[in-house]
Amino acid sequence: MGIFLLAAPASFASETPEPQANALAYALKDRVGPPHPDTIAAYVQAGATETKAHELTDREWALVEQAINSLPPLHQRILEKHLARLSFIEAPASVGTALTRMYEGPNGEPLFDITIRADILDASLSYFLTQKESTLFSDDSSGLSVQVIASEAPALPYLLLHEASHVVDRSLGLTRNSGSFGDMWKDYRELAEPYAQGPLAQSVYRRAPRLPAAKSTALYAALARSPFVSLYSTASAGEDFAELAAWSTLSQRDKIPLIFEVRDRNGQVIIRVEPLKQVAVQARLRAVDAQLSRP
Known part of the structure; x- marks a missing residue:
C-alpha cells in the first residue's frame, strides 16, 4: 500500500x-x-x-x-x-x-x-484512513477537510489484508493476466476512459501534485460517480484489486463501513460518499469474491 x-x-x-x-x-x-x-x-x-x-x-x-x-x-x-x-x-x-x-x-x-x-x-482504522486522505490536499483558505468514518478497531488488520491481497494477486497472476480488469484499466497503471480524464486522474495517488483543499468536494463527487471503492484504488490495477479484496472482507464479514466526508471549517458535512453502497462498487466486490473463490 x-x-x-x-x-x-x-x-x-x-x-x-x-x-x-x-x-x-x-x-x-x-x-x-x-x-x-x-x-x-x-x-x-x-x-x-x-x-x-x-x-x-x-x-x-x-x-x-x-x-x-x-x-x-x-x-x-x-x-x-x-x-x-x-x-x-x-x-x-x-x-x-x-x-x-x-x-x-x-x-x-x-x-x-x-x-x-x-x-x-x-492507530485506529478511521484515524489511519483520515490521515492518509489528508495527504491528498494542501492547506488553503477554504477551511475544508476530509474525515473518513470506518472503525475504531485497529488499522493493522486492514493493512495486512490489503498487502496480503497483493501477494494473492501476484502469486495467482490475477490483474496481470486478466486484461483490463473490469474495463477500468487500459493496462496495469493506465486508467481507461472516462476515468483517465477529470478529477480521479489528478490526485496524488495518480502521481499528481497535492490538490488545494477547495477541490476536495469535486474529487469525492467524482468518486461517488465511479466504480472505485476508494481514491487509492485509482493508483493501479493492483491497488484496485487489493482495495476491493480488503473491503469485501471488512464490509461483509466485519460489518465495517467506509464513509468519506468533506466538512467545512465549522464541521458541517458538505458531501458524504459511501462507496460500499454504490451499485457499481457492489458488483465489482462480487466479481472479486468470485475470482478468489475459484479453485
Whole structure:
C-alpha cells in the first residue's frame, strides 16, 4: 500500500481463531525480521528522514497475531507458501505506510516481503484512513477537510489484508493476466476512459501534485460517480484489486463501513460518499469474491 516494489531476483475477526490460523501465526513469527535494504531505500524515497527496523514488543506481536488470524483462508494459505519476510519499520515522514516487495525464489517461485510502518500498530482504522486522505490536499483558505468514518478497531488488520491481497494477486497472476480488469484499466497503471480524464486522474495517488483543499468536494463527487471503492484504488490495477479484496472482507464479514466526508471549517458535512453502497462498487466486490473463490 503506498508502494509496491518489484525486486530483482535474489539467491479482525474471530475472538477464538481456528487452530490452523494460530499455527500460521506461529509459523510466520519465524519470518519476522529487519526490512530488506531495498525496502528501506523505498521508504527513504517516499520521504522518510530516518529509518530503522522496529522490534515488536509482546503486546505488538499479539496485535500482529490477531491480524494474521483474521486473514481469509486463501490469503493465509498463499502467505504460508510465498511470504519470505514480515518486517516493521520506523520511518518518520514517509508517505508510504506499507510495502510489498516481490522477488524470485531459488526455484523460480515468487517470494514476497511485507513491511509495515510501526507507528500504525496503535492507530485506529478511521484515524489511519483520515490521515492518509489528508495527504491528498494542501492547506488553503477554504477551511475544508476530509474525515473518513470506518472503525475504531485497529488499522493493522486492514493493512495486512490489503498487502496480503497483493501477494494473492501476484502469486495467482490475477490483474496481470486478466486484461483490463473490469474495463477500468487500459493496462496495469493506465486508467481507461472516462476515468483517465477529470478529477480521479489528478490526485496524488495518480502521481499528481497535492490538490488545494477547495477541490476536495469535486474529487469525492467524482468518486461517488465511479466504480472505485476508494481514491487509492485509482493508483493501479493492483491497488484496485487489493482495495476491493480488503473491503469485501471488512464490509461483509466485519460489518465495517467506509464513509468519506468533506466538512467545512465549522464541521458541517458538505458531501458524504459511501462507496460500499454504490451499485457499481457492489458488483465489482462480487466479481472479486468470485475470482478468489475459484479453485
